Amino acid sequence: MARPDHASAAEIQTYLSGVAYPASKQQLAEHAEQQGATLGVRTVIEALPDAEYSDAAAVSRAVGAVE
Secondary structure, three states: OOOOOOOOHHHHHHHHOOOOOOEEHHHHHHHHHHOOOOHHHHHHHHHOOOOEEOOHHHHHHHHHHHO
């Protein structure tokens, strides 16, 4: 059963569609929230390291390290 406080990299990318890269963790969180992100997506983004992410692949790699 999926945890409500977790999301996959693919699900996170759905809510980050259209974000302007490079983007900070805070910018990613704000964009996802504006897109109606689920609790799981918001939780995983908040668990990411404070960094500037150059593109969607960099976010996915960071998500993989959090999982």
